[in-house]
Amino acid sequence: MKSIGLGWLLVLLTALSVSAADLTVFSGAGLIKPLEEMRANFQAQHKVEVDIHYGGSGEIFGMLGAGQPCDVLIPGAAKYTMDALKNGWVEKDSIRNLVLHKPVIAVPRGNPAKVAGLDDLTREGVRVSIGDPKAPAIGRVAKKILVKANLWETVQPNIQVYAPTVNQLLIYVALEQVDAAIIWRDLTSWAEGKGKIDVVPIDAPRNIIKTIPTAVCTKAPHRELAQAFNAYVASPEGLAIWEKWGFEPCAP
Amino acid sequence: MSFLEVSDLHVRLAEFQLAGVSLSLDRSDYLTIIGPTGAGKTIFIEALVGFWEPDQGRVRLDGRDITHELPERRHIGIVYQDYALMPHMTVFRNIAYGLKKHKGPDLEDNVRQMAASLHIDHLLHRKPATLSGGEQQRVALARALIAEPRLLLMDEPFSALDRQTRREARVLLKNAVRERGTTVVHITHDLDDAWAFADKLAVFKGGRMLQFGSLHDVLARPRSQFIADFVGACLIRGTVVSTAKDDTRIDIGGVQLASLDAAAPGDEVDVAIRHEVITLQKERPVSANGFNVVPAVLGHVMPEGPAFLVDMHVNGAGLQALVSHDTLQRLPSREGDPMYALIPRQHVKIVAAQHPSQQPVQEKTRAHTK
Amino acid sequence: MRSLAADSFRICTIGGALLVTFLLVAAIAALFLVPDISDVRANLLSAEMRYSLKLSLVTGILSTLLVMVFAMPIGFALSRFDFPFKGLVKTILDLPIAFPELVLGLCLLLLFGSTFVGSLFKALGLQFVFTKQGIVVAQFFTALPYASRILKSTFDYIDPKLEFVSRSLGYSIWETFRNVSLPLAKNGILAATVISFARCIGTFGTVLILAGGTYMKTEVLPMTLYLNISYGNMGMALTSGIVLTVVSFVAIYFFERAEVGL
Numbered sequence: 022m023k024s025i026g027l028g029w030l031l032v033l034l035t036a037l038s039v040s041a042a043d044l045t046v047f048s049g050a051g052l053i054k055p056l057e058e059m060r061a062n063f064q065a066q067h068k069v070e071v072d073i074h075y076g077g078s079g080e081i082f083g084m085l086g087a088g089q090p091c092d093v094l095i096p097g098a099a100k101y102t103m104d105a106l107k108n109g110w111v112e113k114d115s116i117r118n119l120v121l122h123k124p125v126i127a128v129p130r131g132n133p134a135k136v137a138g139l140d141d142l143t144r145e146g147v148r149v150s151i152g153d154p155k156a157p158a159i160g161r162v163a164k165k166i167l168v169k170a171n172l173w174e175t176v177q178p179n180i181q182v183y184a185p186t187v188n189q190l191l192i193y194v195a196l197e198q199v200d201a202a203i204i205w206r207d208l209t210s211w212a213e214g215k216g217k218i219d220v221v222p223i224d225a226p227r228n229i230i231k232t233i234p235t236a237v238c239t240k241a242p243h244r245e246l247a248q249a250f251n252a253y254v255a256s257p258e259g260l261a262i263w264e265k266w267g268f269e270p271c272a273p
Numbered sequence: 274m275s276f277l278e279v280s281d282l283h284v285r286l287a288e289f290q291l292a293g294v295s296l297s298l299d300r301s302d303y304l305t306i307i308g309p310t311g312a313g314k315t316i317f318i319e320a321l322v323g324f325w326e327p328d329q330g331r332v333r334l335d336g337r338d339i340t341h342e343l344p345e346r347r348h349i350g351i352v353y354q355d356y357a358l359m360p361h362m363t364v365f366r367n368i369a370y371g372l373k374k375h376k377g378p379d380l381e382d383n384v385r386q387m388a389a390s391l392h393i394d395h396l397l398h399r400k401p402a403t404l405s406g407g408e409q410q411r412v413a414l415a416r417a418l419i420a421e422p423r424l425l426l427m428d429e430p431f432s433a434l435d436r437q438t439r440r441e442a443r444v445l446l447k448n449a450v451r452e453r454g455t456t457v458v459h460i461t462h463d464l465d466d467a468w469a470f471a472d473k474l475a476v477f478k479g480g481r482m483l484q485f486g487s488l489h490d491v492l493a494r495p496r497s498q499f500i501a502d503f504v505g506a507c508l509i510r511g512t513v514v515s516t517a518k519d520d521t522r523i524d525i526g527g528v529q530l531a532s533l534d535a536a537a538p539g540d541e542v543d544v545a546i547r548h549e550v551i552t553l554q555k556e557r558p559v560s561a562n563g564f565n566v567v568p569a570v571l572g573h574v575m576p577e578g579p580a581f582l583v584d585m586h587v588n589g590a591g592l593q594a595l596v597s598h599d600t601l602q603r604l605p606s607r608e609g610d611p612m613y614a615l616i617p618r619q620h621v622k623i624v625a626a627q628h629p630s631q632q633p634v635q636e637k638t639r640a641h642t643k
Numbered sequence: 644m645r646s647l648a649a650d651s652f653r654i655c656t657i658g659g660a661l662l663v664t665f666l667l668v669a670a671i672a673a674l675f676l677v678p679d680i681s682d683v684r685a686n687l688l689s690a691e692m693r694y695s696l697k698l699s700l701v702t703g704i705l706s707t708l709l710v711m712v713f714a715m716p717i718g719f720a721l722s723r724f725d726f727p728f729k730g731l732v733k734t735i736l737d738l739p740i741a742f743p744e745l746v747l748g749l750c751l752l753l754l755f756g757s758t759f760v761g762s763l764f765k766a767l768g769l770q771f772v773f774t775k776q777g778i779v780v781a782q783f784f785t786a787l788p789y790a791s792r793i794l795k796s797t798f799d800y801i802d803p804k805l806e807f808v809s810r811s812l813g814y815s816i817w818e819t820f821r822n823v824s825l826p827l828a829k830n831g832i833l834a835a836t837v838i839s840f841a842r843c844i845g846t847f848g849t850v851l852i853l854a855g856g857t858y859m860k861t862e863v864l865p866m867t868l869y870l871n872i873s874y875g876n877m878g879m880a881l882t883s884g885i886v887l888t889v890v891s892f893v894a895i896y897f898f899e900r901a902e903v904g905l
Contacts, residue, residue: 079872079873083873150855155874156870157873181772181773181855182773182861183855183857183860185869185870186851189855192752196753197757198756287725323811343810343815344807345813348813349811351808351811355804357805357808359805360827361827370809370812373812373814416812417811420812
């Protein structure tokens with residue numbers, strides 16, 4: 022009896038470890054929707070298991086630095102890929118720009134504080150939330166936009182919370198705990214579709230638009246598959262999926 | 274009006290219910306309640322002290338209705354089987370805990386006096402966990418008595434003690450409550466406790482009170498076979514055949530018994546005879562004035578304490594007698610052997626007759642006069 | 644005499660215990676061995692760590708006091724009294740133990756966000772969303788079930804007859820609680836306090852959602868750990884991990900001691 026139970030336990034443990042092995046991708050948490058769809062397609066095509074770890078861009082960058090095995094790196098902003106390149110963690114030739122990451126102002130449905138643009142974030146009584154400037158990519162970008170627009174000092178009293186994760190921003194807007202949050206355009210599409218939030222664009226000259234790149238890691242344990250996945254997410258088929266989820270493809 | 278009057282008390286708990294208890298006590302009465310485990314004895318006294326809210330019925334103490342009074346206002350003391358001493362307090366503080374109302378400069382004297390009267394004054398600095406069962410029992414008693422309760426309730430106070438300690442504890446308790454004239458309700462499953470103290474006796478079973486009366490009445494006239502077995506008596510059915518002053522003859526399957534109790538001819542009656550009043554001998558006695566002499570057949574013999582309980586048959590009716598070892602030696606040795614049972618007339622008690630002329634039972638009358 | 648079967652059983656159970664203990668010790672040792680000692684010292688003295696440590700202690704102590712104030716009557720009521728829907732109340736009070744912290748945080752955010760309950764507290768000057776008060780609320784709800792469970796079983800162990808006797812001697816139910824139940828529950832109360840404090844200091848998800856986890860504002864120790872993982876500052880993250888581990892050790896030490904005394 023006991024040995025049978027132990028045997029099953031071993032089988033289960035090995036099964037778990039096998040299923041995690043074929044390909045590992047580190048990705049920014051905001052890219053989960055399109056990447057999950059692409060993962061399913063890729064798995065079906067190549068008959069392999071793909072493991073995607075979603076985290077804050079800083080977090081996955083740190084994990085890569087700590088030597089965690091990773092095949093493909095798709096962070097929320099190009100800066101991380103460039104830093105990784107400087108450290109020799111990704112292959113230069115494999116870098117492809119995928120889509121634009123465009124910051125917008127998300128407001129609760131009906132826009133209760135009547136936020137029309139960046140300048141309104143400094144108006145007295147408007148509750149604002151941005152990502153922690155040191156943690157998620159959107160935090161860093163939001164700070165840069167506000168600094169560039171010369172609003173960083175004046176917006177300070179209005180900032181209710183610096184969220185360590187990008188998902189919190191969305192929850193806080195949807196639950197009307199803040200009147201406005203600076204957030205990626207693509208992140209809003211789902212909640213907007215559900216009628217929970219509205220989107221206010223940031224005027225183009227003052228906006229800072231990021232690109233999302235993909236790259237194969239130099240120490241990729243599964244090189245060939247990694248290159249295949251890297252190519253797939255940048256292929257026309259892949260780009261169509263990005264677009265479907267509200268991302269704007271880069272000009273080729 | 275009685276000091277304590279309980280009328281038609283019902284207490285319903287999740288797994289148990291006590292139904293329709295009525296009894297009354299005079300001041301300084303000592304009531305012993307006996308009954309098997311699960312009879313509802315503890316629930317009854319916990320209802321008296323106020324831990325359970327009765328669903329029906331009334332309790333009056335010293336002329337006042339206390340049915341819904343808070344426990345802390347009743348001035349009723351309780352001593353539990355496991356003593357329920359406060360484990361975090363010394364013996365001194367445990368006893369002093371009973372003196373809530375008058376914590377004055379004489380607190381220490383009062384506690385010492387009480388402790389001395391129960392021979393525990395050398396233990397005052399100790400914690401309860403370090404005491405023997407008998408010592409803990411006396412601390413619990415001291416704590417209850419020092420509060421000068423109007424009514425003292427005791428739940429099997431002696432059952433965890435060894436024989437010798439129990440004997441000493443009985444003497445101490447008896448003196449302590451007699452001196453103070455305390456009214457006591459004492460629960461036990463041991464009839465010896467009742468013999469030692471009781472003025473009144475109540476028998477409980479299955480959440481009901483089966484019988485209540487003076488100790489001697491209940492012992493001599495158990496109202497049912499269960500009670501008879503419990504208090505150590507025989508109960509047999511017979512028919513009254515003739516009556517004269519102090520000489521009622523009852524026919525029991527062809528054998529006649531004479532009794533001093535009154536009854537009407539033709540009545541169907543239950544006759545009770547206590548086990549210890551029956552004498553047995555091998556030969557028919559030459560003269561037996563005042564005794565019923567009954568031919569009997571020896572049955573099973575069982576040791577009971579230092580004595581023996583002897584089963585016998587009298588024309589089909591079963592009787593038991595409690596006899597000493599010496600007596601047993603002089604009896605025939607085999608089951609089925611003939612012998613004679615001598616039963617004093619004054620100990621042949623008529624319990625109840627089917628005929629309505631019989632006196633109603635005591636506590637019923639009381640409940641109705643209320 | 645010991646049978647062979649009993650012996651192999653012994654070996655299996657003890658072996659299992661030793662294996663898991665070894666893995667735990669190794670994991671905790673790694674936390675202390677990986678970082679550079681001088682780095683840890685510098686991190687401990689940094690403004691961020693001092694802020695986070697102080698905020699953790701202040702909120703932790705405050706939450707623990709609040710937890711105890713509520714857990715004491717809850718534990719007593721669940722142990723001693725019958726009341727309608729008692730089973731349901733018990734289940735619901737225990738729910739946060741099984742609840743993921745994030746879900747609890749989300750529930751609290753919903754409750755104190757836009758409902759009349761939130762407005763009610765707001766009118767009393769208590770703002771729980773994105774504030775330090777919010778940290779206390781998050782910690783309170785995370786730790787409360789542990790404390791009320793421990794206290795319930797503590798009161799279960801106290802013979803109700805002791806309370807009965809006290810009342811028969813003229814003490815009201817309040818006096819009885821103070822004189823008898825409370826002193827006898829001393830060890831359980833200590834254990835509940837320590838466990839609550841450890842839970843309060845360690846809770847992350849609930850605080851993150853309700854209080855926001857803003858750098859140097861609602862930043863408690865687990866938040867420092869998480870933020871610094873995000874920043875890529877592993878040294879700082881490890882240092883907060885060490886501080887949290889030390890707090891847990893001290894808590895468990897006291898808890899075990901109290902258990903022995905029970």
